Amino acid sequence: MSKRNAAIAGGVVLVIAIVGAALWFGPFRNDDADDGRPGMRDGDPAAVAADAFAAAWQGGSLGKVAATSASGDVAARTGAIVAGLAAAGATDPTEVEVTSLEEVPPPEGADGDPARVRAALDVTWTLDGDRVWTYESGVELVEQEAADGGDPTWLVDWTPAVVHPRVAQEGERLAIVRAAAERGELLGADGDAIVGLRPVVVVGIQPSGSADPAATARQVAGIVGVDPEALASRVTSAAPDQVVSVITFREEAFGAYDSSLRGLPGVVLTADEIPLAPSRDFARALLGSVGPATEEIAAASQGRVQVGDLTGLSGLQLAQDEVLGGRPALSVRLDRAAADQPATVLEDFPAVAGSDLTITLDPRVQTAAEDALSSAPGPAALVAIRPSTGDVLAVANGPAGADGFARATVGRYPPGSTFKVATTFGLLQHGVTPDTVIACPPTTVAGKEFKNAGGFALGDVPFRTDFARSCNTAFVSQYRTISSQDLTDAAAALGYRPIDLGVPLFEGSVPVTDSDAEHASDMIGQGKVEASPFVVALMSASVAAGRSVEPRLIIDPASPEPVLGAELPAEPIAQLQALMRAVVTDGTGGAVADVPGGEVHGKSGTAEYGNEDPPQTHAWFTGYQGDVAFAVLVEGGSSGGGVAAPIAARFLTTLAQG
Numbered sequence: 001m002s003k004r005n006a007a008i009a010g011g012v013v014l015v016i017a018i019v020g021a022a023l024w025f026g027p028f029r030n031d032d033a034d035d036g037r038p039g040m041r042d043g044d045p046a047a048v049a050a051d052a053f054a055a056a057w058q059g060g061s062l063g064k065v066a067a068t069s070a071s072g073d074v075a076a077r078t079g080a081i082v083a084g085l086a087a088a089g090a091t092d093p094t095e096v097e098v099t100s101l102e103e104v105p106p107p108e109g110a111d112g113d114p115a116r117v118r119a120a121l122d123v124t125w126t127l128d129g130d131r132v133w134t135y136e137s138g139v140e141l142v143e144q145e146a147a148d149g150g151d152p153t154w155l156v157d158w159t160p161a162v163v164h165p166r167v168a169q170e171g172e173r174l175a176i177v178r179a180a181a182e183r184g185e186l187l188g189a190d191g192d193a194i195v196g197l198r199p200v201v202v203v204g205i206q207p208s209g210s211a212d213p214a215a216t217a218r219q220v221a222g223i224v225g226v227d228p229e230a231l232a233s234r235v236t237s238a239a240p241d242q243v244v245s246v247i248t249f250r251e252e253a254f255g256a257y258d259s260s261l262r263g264l265p266g267v268v269l270t271a272d273e274i275p276l277a278p279s280r281d282f283a284r285a286l287l288g289s290v291g292p293a294t295e296e297i298a299a300a301s302q303g304r305v306q307v308g309d310l311t312g313l314s315g316l317q318l319a320q321d322e323v324l325g326g327r328p329a330l331s332v333r334l335d336r337a338a339a340d341q342p343a344t345v346l347e348d349f350p351a352v353a354g355s356d357l358t359i360t361l362d363p364r365v366q367t368a369a370e371d372a373l374s375s376a377p378g379p380a381a382l383v384a385i386r387p388s389t390g391d392v393l394a395v396a397n398g399p400a401g402a403d404g405f406a407r408a409t410v411g412r413y414p415p416g417s418t419f420k421v422a423t424t425f426g427l428l429q430h431g432v433t434p435d436t437v438i439a440c441p442p443t444t445v446a447g448k449e450f451k452n453a454g455g456f457a458l459g460d461v462p463f464r465t466d467f468a469r470s471c472n473t474a475f476v477s478q479y480r481t482i483s484s485q486d487l488t489d490a491a492a493a494l495g496y497r498p499i500d501l502g503v504p505l506f507e508g509s510v511p512v513t514d515s516d517a518e519h520a521s522d523m524i525g526q527g528k529v530e531a532s533p534f535v536v537a538l539m540s541a542s543v544a545a546g547r548s549v550e551p552r553l554i555i556d557p558a559s560p561e562p563v564l565g566a567e568l569p570a571e572p573i574a575q576l577q578a579l580m581r582a583v584v585t586d587g588t589g590g591a592v593a594d595v596p597g598g599e600v601h602g603k604s605g606t607a608e609y610g611n612e613d614p615p616q617t618h619a620w621f622t623g624y625q626g627d628v629a630f631a632v633l634v635e636g637g638s639s640g641g642g643v644a645a646p647i648a649a650r651f652l653t654t655l656a657q658g
Helices: 003-010 045-059 074-088 213-224 228-237 251-261 295-300 315-319 363-373 416-428 463-469 472-476 484-494 516-523 533-545 570-586 640-656
Strands: 015-017 023-025 095-103 116-127 131-144 153-157 173-179 193-205 244-250 267-276 290-292 310-312 329-335 344-349 380-385 392-398 437-440 443-445 449-451 459-462 600-609 616-625 628-634
Touching: 045 095, 045 116, 045 131, 045 153, 074 116, 074 173, 074 329, 131 344, 193 213, 193 251, 213 228, 213 244, 213 251, 228 244, 244 251, 244 267, 251 267, 310 315, 363 380, 363 392, 363 640, 380 533, 380 640, 416 463, 416 472, 416 484, 416 516, 416 533, 416 570, 416 600, 416 616, 416 640, 437 463, 437 472, 443 472, 449 472, 459 463, 463 472, 463 570, 472 516, 484 516, 484 533, 533 570, 533 600, 533 616, 533 628, 570 600, 570 616, 600 640, 616 640, 628 640
Parallel strands: none
Antiparallel strands: 015 023, 095 116, 116 131, 131 153, 173 329, 193 244, 193 267, 290 310, 329 344, 380 392, 380 628, 437 459, 443 449, 600 616, 616 628
């Protein structure tokens, strides 16, 4: 009879005195089962060894497990079987629990063999962040007597079936198979799809189809305009029958490449449908794109998305991917060692379809904005917002070739004289009126010297003239009329504040300062003040509405009505509206004076940046006409009135003409 059998039969208890007069109860106690787990007796070395194995597997430390020589490298052999689960974000089980322990009878006539027990296991994996897969397994342990006659130890006797009972032999692997869920669409307020499924042609290369895959890759790269060496490397490192994706064309654009690609050895052309906007450039940076998930996107998703899943890559498609993308179907399968043996499905998780997202973008206004930017002399942006509701009507980046960067929403620029709208709002609440005479000399000093563009001077004139002609020195001279905190507060009321738009957004920055020179610079939109075109448009929308407009791009189906922001002081707002009208009729905004569609209120801006002498400038123009507020930015533009305002005029003219 083995030592374990003898101990259980006789109920032997060893008591040994140790330092401190503590008592140690020996390994073979016949106590009740531990925590309701049959056979798991407190202090039993076999039970301790079984729990240790479970903890090691769960903790990723199988390399420390004491195992029989036949078990081999337990960590490596286990890792080889479960490596495929990494595609679902799992490398180790979430939980491994020993549920019972029972003796394994020796084979007939094999009395004297080492004692053996089997530990039943509940094994749980968490896949894709929250999909739980649990199954029953087991592991046998064998007693090994100590060579020096001391207490015996229990060794894990590992086989592939420990990992999962359906694993029969070496070479079989657990794998993950995914199938994309039906993706939600981006809908306009009228319910029509802005981004919907549209036909495309996917160009791929299958290495086994070409005698020289690297040469084919370089030839294809030259035709479609991608990096030839990078593509050649991807193709030569792929499995022979794998189709390496090269580029995806809209169906209407593929015709120009069809004859050059069709028939090339190894080239695979696949017709498909993917979510796309009406045209390649339509709100491209805002709406974003869809494609296979990158490692960075997968890591940021915390297990929800895995590399290669169809997912949003940028813009709204990325920011709202959890809503639009749903959840892919996931199947855990056992791939057999022999190629001719079919895989066994062990667990299926069904797909969860994505939800449609309704956005406020107006295709007519968006198209007018993009048309207006088409002739911009440099990278440019145009944002349009409806003051009465806060609905975002257009977010355009252009011209063609410069529309990939979302400068309209995440660009950080000095707003220049457009910021005088916020400064004026603060001044009008602190005693200044449109009739207040404020001198406009060519230079003035406020911690440092300031000057007007071109060195112009107006003399002693009413503040309305200072505003219309955008006199820097007049504004700088008022830096003691409002504090830095007052300026920050005035800007926040008009739009320079935290905003949840549902996509990445730079919300502007108007830091409070104790420096006179910096505060004076901030008064004219230089210094440390920064803005995105979106925030500048929001500022004009707030002036037009007489409220702190709360912008929205995504319409919540549970609460479809717009949220109206807090009302602004009526008299200062009415005065500011009149001042912005004077910019158009008597100041720097003359380019929009005669556009159709009604009176335009505006403010130009020429913002200095960089360290050159004279400094480089960005061109701005912002304002509103009726229920459309807007902002135009042209990077490197020479002046707001001369470069940005004419773009605004084209935009408003197109809108008025329908």
